[in-house]
Every structure is written in structure tokens, then in C-alpha cells.
Amino acid sequence: MLTSHRKSEILALLKRQGQVEAKALATHYAVSEDTIRRDLREMAAEGLLQRVHGGALLASPAEAGLAERQRIAIPSKVQVAAAAARLIAPGQIVILDGGTTCAELARSLPRDMPLTVVTHSPTIAVALAEHERIEVVLIGGRLFRHSMVAVGAAALEALSHVRADLYFMGVTGVHAEAGFSTGDYEEAYIKRALSAQAAETVVLASNEKLGVASTYKIGNLGMAASLVVDGAPSPELGAALASAGVSVVSQ
Known part of the structure; x- marks a missing residue:
């Protein structure tokens, strides 16, 4: 699966559940936890999520200017x-x-x-x-x-x-x-x-x-x-x- 597609699915899952766990995502996508952590890190840099220990939460849109x-x-x-x-x-x-x-x-x-x-x-x-x-x-x-x-x-x-x-x-x-x-x-x-x-x-x-x-x-x-x-x-x-x-x- 392309990285962009995986990120889109992770974001959709976040919107449904409110949070995700890196370990569970790695198992689901059959990739390493390092790969998932990199995905989450890049998505956090885009303001799409808030990273926490072991996973991520949905980021607040209220941090805009x-x-x-x-x-x-x-x-x-x-x-x-x-x-x-x-x-x-x-x-x-x-x-x-x-x-x-x-x-x-x-x-x-x-x-x-x-x-x-x-x-x-x-x-x-x-x-x-x-x-x-x-x-x-x-x-x-x-x-x-x-x-x-x-x-x-x-x-x-x-x-x-x-x-x-x-x-x-x-x-x-x-x-x-x-x-x-x-x-x-x-x-x-x-x-x-x-x-x-x-x-x-x-x-x-x-x-x-x-x-x-x-x-x-x-x-x-x-x-x-x-x-x-x-x-x-x-x-x-x-x-x-x-x-x-x-x-x-x-x-």
C-alpha cells in the first residue's frame, strides 16, 4: 500500500475512533512500528493529529490563527x-x-x-x-x-x-x-x-x-x-x- 493511502486510512480511523495505537496499526498494515511512527510524525507535522505515547489522538482544528x-x-x-x-x-x-x-x-x-x-x-x-x-x-x-x-x-x-x-x-x-x-x-x-x-x-x-x-x-x-x-x-x-x-x- 502506498504511504499516502495508509495515511488517509489512519486519518479516517482517527476520525471514527478518536485515537489509534502504533502497535495495532503496524500489525494491521504488516509494516514495522518505526514505519507507523514515521507516518504519525509526518501527519503531526501537517497538523492532522496529536502524537501521544504509543499512538496518536485527533488534533484540534482550534489551533489555527x-x-x-x-x-x-x-x-x-x-x-x-x-x-x-x-x-x-x-x-x-x-x-x-x-x-x-x-x-x-x-x-x-x-x-x-x-x-x-x-x-x-x-x-x-x-x-x-x-x-x-x-x-x-x-x-x-x-x-x-x-x-x-x-x-x-x-x-x-x-x-x-x-x-x-x-x-x-x-x-x-x-x-x-x-x-x-x-x-x-x-x-x-x-x-x-x-x-x-x-x-x-x-x-x-x-x-x-x-x-x-x-x-x-x-x-x-x-x-x-x-x-x-x-x-x-x-x-x-x-x-x-x-x-x-x-x-x-x-x-
């Missing part, structure tokens, strides 16, 4: 944002992450709701500028342009003084085994720090982020109290979320 991500799954993100907005009560202190789904949540907030929003995203802060009853606390630091958020030591130090009711966290992957993940090391670190400063973490995930993984793990599924989605997760992911005590919120 900001402009492209703003065009991905717009109806799903709008539905997720609307469902998330209903979890917020007047007078709460809420941390809003960066990213396109959290930007939709900012736009969904009622203009007459008294609220304090803490964010390390200048985009989120600008989106809330005309909400006169929302107090906006903007955390500064080094700008990570992929998600338009502040990262680094200055951001972490400022966040250490915040105590919030809810943290709405954006991710690029939600996977039964890999947990919550994102495509940048520093961003994963600051998401963990934000989660530690809130009584509850609520993860927002449009459809394309379910059952896939990115390079850097934020944490296990159990770090979240709730996962807001548009529709139902796969049976495997749903079972993993239930086992971790995560409630699933949908439209």
Missing part, C-alpha cells in the same frame, strides 16, 4: 455562549478567558446585569466597554497574539490577588484521556492559575473541540465543575465526564 478561528463553528460558539451566560448571577465576580468562544460569551452578557469581569484579554475588555453596569478588571502582561491574552510573570502575579465565583475557560481540546488541552505552554500555565483563583471552573467547548487534543495539557477533566457544549458529547467522552463529576450544560 485567530482570523481563521473566528470563522470556525460560529453557530456552535453562539449556542455555547448563550448557555454559559445563563450560569452567571448578578453581582458575581467572573473571570473570562480569551479566545473566540469567550468573546461570544462577552457579547451575550445582558447590558443591565451588575457584574465584575476579570480578564487577561484586551479583546474581551473592549467588548464589554459599553456595558455600563459591568466593572471590568484588565490583567496585563506579555501579549500572546494567537488568543489575544496576556501571559507571563506579571499576569500571574496580578491574578494571585483575584478571588472569583466563576472562571469561564476556553480550550482547544476536550478528550476522555487527554483531558483539557491547548496549543501553547504558557497559555496552559495561566489557565491553570486562573482556575485556581475561582470557586468553580466552567469550560466552554464548541463542537470541533470535543474528542480532540492539543499539545499542552491544562488539566484532567475533573478540574472543571461544568462543561458547556452545543449538543451531546460522544458516549465515551460523556462517560469520562460523568466519572470525573463534570456536569454537561447544553442549549
Whole structure:
């Protein structure tokens, strides 16, 4: 079999199963594990999958650039944002992450709701500028342009003084085994720090982020109290979320 055909079949299998094992693939195609690992390595370089020990997971499409991500799954993100907005009560202190789904949540907030929003995203802060009853606390630091958020030591130090009711966290992957993940090391670190400063973490995930993984793990599924989605997760992911005590919120 041609390498290109084998890679196409591996990708199709990944889309059906969510993960593959190198040893099983080598047996199936009657080739060495080194050959399969080379295939997986090349496919990972193309952004088609995320390599893990012993195999691979389906890569998240949400690692694309900001402009492209703003065009991905717009109806799903709008539905997720609307469902998330209903979890917020007047007078709460809420941390809003960066990213396109959290930007939709900012736009969904009622203009007459008294609220304090803490964010390390200048985009989120600008989106809330005309909400006169929302107090906006903007955390500064080094700008990570992929998600338009502040990262680094200055951001972490400022966040250490915040105590919030809810943290709405954006991710690029939600996977039964890999947990919550994102495509940048520093961003994963600051998401963990934000989660530690809130009584509850609520993860927002449009459809394309379910059952896939990115390079850097934020944490296990159990770090979240709730996962807001548009529709139902796969049976495997749903079972993993239930086992971790995560409630699933949908439209």
C-alpha cells in the first residue's frame, strides 16, 4: 500500500475512533512500528493529529490563527455562549478567558446585569466597554497574539490577588484521556492559575473541540465543575465526564 493511502486510512480511523495505537496499526498494515511512527510524525507535522505515547489522538482544528478561528463553528460558539451566560448571577465576580468562544460569551452578557469581569484579554475588555453596569478588571502582561491574552510573570502575579465565583475557560481540546488541552505552554500555565483563583471552573467547548487534543495539557477533566457544549458529547467522552463529576450544560 502506498504511504499516502495508509495515511488517509489512519486519518479516517482517527476520525471514527478518536485515537489509534502504533502497535495495532503496524500489525494491521504488516509494516514495522518505526514505519507507523514515521507516518504519525509526518501527519503531526501537517497538523492532522496529536502524537501521544504509543499512538496518536485527533488534533484540534482550534489551533489555527485567530482570523481563521473566528470563522470556525460560529453557530456552535453562539449556542455555547448563550448557555454559559445563563450560569452567571448578578453581582458575581467572573473571570473570562480569551479566545473566540469567550468573546461570544462577552457579547451575550445582558447590558443591565451588575457584574465584575476579570480578564487577561484586551479583546474581551473592549467588548464589554459599553456595558455600563459591568466593572471590568484588565490583567496585563506579555501579549500572546494567537488568543489575544496576556501571559507571563506579571499576569500571574496580578491574578494571585483575584478571588472569583466563576472562571469561564476556553480550550482547544476536550478528550476522555487527554483531558483539557491547548496549543501553547504558557497559555496552559495561566489557565491553570486562573482556575485556581475561582470557586468553580466552567469550560466552554464548541463542537470541533470535543474528542480532540492539543499539545499542552491544562488539566484532567475533573478540574472543571461544568462543561458547556452545543449538543451531546460522544458516549465515551460523556462517560469520562460523568466519572470525573463534570456536569454537561447544553442549549
